Amino acid sequence: MSASHDVVVVGAGPVGMLLGCLLAQQGADVAVLERSLAPSASSRAVGIHPPGFAALAAAGIGDDIEHAALRIHEGVALCRGRRIGTLSFADPVRMLTQDRTEAHLERRLREAAPRALRRGIEVRDLRTTTAGVEVETSEGAVAARLLVGADGTRSFVRERAGIGWERRDPDVRFVMADADDLGEHRGSALLHLEPDGVVESFPLPGDRRRWVVRTDGFRADGPRADGAAGERTWSRAAFAALVEERVGARLDTATLSEPSPFAARQQLAATFAQGRVALAGDAAHEVSPIGGQGMNLGWLDARALADRLRPRQGGDDPWGAYARDRRAAAGRAMRRARFNMTMGAPCGGALLAARNAAIRGLAGPPLRGVLAGAFTMRGL
Template sequence: MTGVHDAPSGGHDVAIVGAGAVGLLLACLLAQRGMDVVVLERRAEPARTSRAIGIHPPGLAALDAAGVGAAVRAEAIRIRSGVALSGGRLLARLRFDDRPILALPQHRTEALLRARLSTLAPGALREGSEVVAIAQSRDGVALSTRGAGGTTAVRARWAVGADGIRSPVRQLLGIPMEPHRGMGGYAMADAPDATGAAATALLHLEADGIVESFPMPGGLRRWVARLPAPEPGMTTEALQRILDERLVEPPRLPAEAPTSAFVARQRLAARFRLGRIVLVGDAAHEVSPIGGQGMSLGWLDAVALDRALAAAAAGDGDALAGYERARRPAAVRAMRRARWNMAMGAPVSARRLALRLALVRALAVEPGRSAVTAAFTMRGL
């Protein structure tokens, strides 16, 4: 339920719903300002499932601002180049020497952010606290949480929904998600890296669909294959067959390699703000993970919202509206880039594949190379 009631007295400056990468980073930024922040997380313990790994230059700058950039660099792999191939033949190479993309499993990045928040604001993270109701007045927000100890009321001047694609906060507010173009099915698995290309992302452009791979810490590499159609499940054996069919030198996936299938789609919240409640990250925009920019995009939201909340606390009544005006267009731009990435990897006929490969070769020289490099490193978002 959501509604308007008398202003909550006391409480926190900001209540953040969701202790994922975006919610934790925002909490660190606000705590560094001296703001009283509480983070409400439904899960009783951190997730360790295979999720995002890409940390782009703007995302790394956000991590630096939160005080964890050095720790992330110490654990991450630097991706310094991207190579496009077809049939085992080199088509193009892009270098990211001046703006490398880092790869680190999301659960490790979140662990570093969680440790940082514990130092800045001990006790701010409340795990096992599910938000079941939210209400607001002109000068405050009241949230009802359910956990092992029963129902608890949390009061704050502002609240933030950083609770993911399915965002209960967004649903409680009745904010719909608007579909945008770009959809496809994919399968992925992490396996030991035997490519000899430890600092390089490999993009295999094949008629049956793209196969992408990215280096990871621990001598691993993530393999992602476009599927002809979305599939509800995927086995390691089935993904191995796909890789065998498409690649000249396919990897050998261990039988125990965790394998998953997912549908990449794009949606945008009809609004990013309702009164004193604001949406960030996946709660505000579902951007295709192809290209790996969703997590860094959410961190850019958090950096912008940190500044907006500080301005609002100082009396700027337009600050939160300004956040929405800036971040909605950025999300739309990210969706356009992701849609292009998905289109370039979709299954095609032999004739269309030849045209696609010619375009890739053309984009490997100036001025196309600079534009593609800027897109991959998230300039302009």
């Protein structure tokens, strides 16, 4: 391994690789260290919002994403089969599974800096020196003028830097799976705000649709998950039965992917930068993953960092206003996510009627544009 770099990025997820691309384009000597030997094949975030797409375009893969992704121009809110609001997006949300987006990022990073991405490297320690940061890895020590932790919610970099991690809200439980899209709303994102909890679905390339179901409030006599105590394991049949009971949609279990339960959490680092160490993406903030907003927020972190680390910038305060501005943006994203979680919570009676009336008002003039901007991550 090279002994010294301008910047070492820990974590080769979508945020770490984007930052590596942007820094390499600026002529920086960057190393991106990743513990995993191969990219993850799991499909997690899918939504690429306009600001996130602009960041990907700045890294040189805008045309690739545009060609591969499905464009969404409309979001529809429903309750008990009736439409209660519609939002139109002048600048579309692009839908592409995270594994495919990461493949484009990795290809671009290898083009921009063939030796930057180093897989199978475990970071074991880090310490500040007079010249920057020394990183102890499974293959020896690496020195860097600056270190960025993009290593996820359980960030080793954050922990070793002594940066606190604050829980903001209780967990909200969901389960998701993909199936063939056989419905009447092809091309539209659907938000079913049902008494038993929200069901969201998003079209994907290849005539597929992702279904995300809130499960922390489903009725005790409803379809149950398979498995024992702890994290539930959902069968395809149980997931399909829950979607049908909740919204009436019949999913073809033969085309259904393995259901994946997860918890939507809101957590925030006490600071996004300390000394010669900065955090980006999920290492800095965990925001509800519905619609890919957490991934997009991380891309905006990466772009802000790359702008700050352009040649001839830095000095005694290498991060500048990055920590303050991006932490404030994460706080705004969390407030929006909290609103979304509240709107999607189980409710009935007068509260359900009031919620639906509020959504009709928000989806109509003059607030329609404000709500559409929030959903497409404007202002973050």
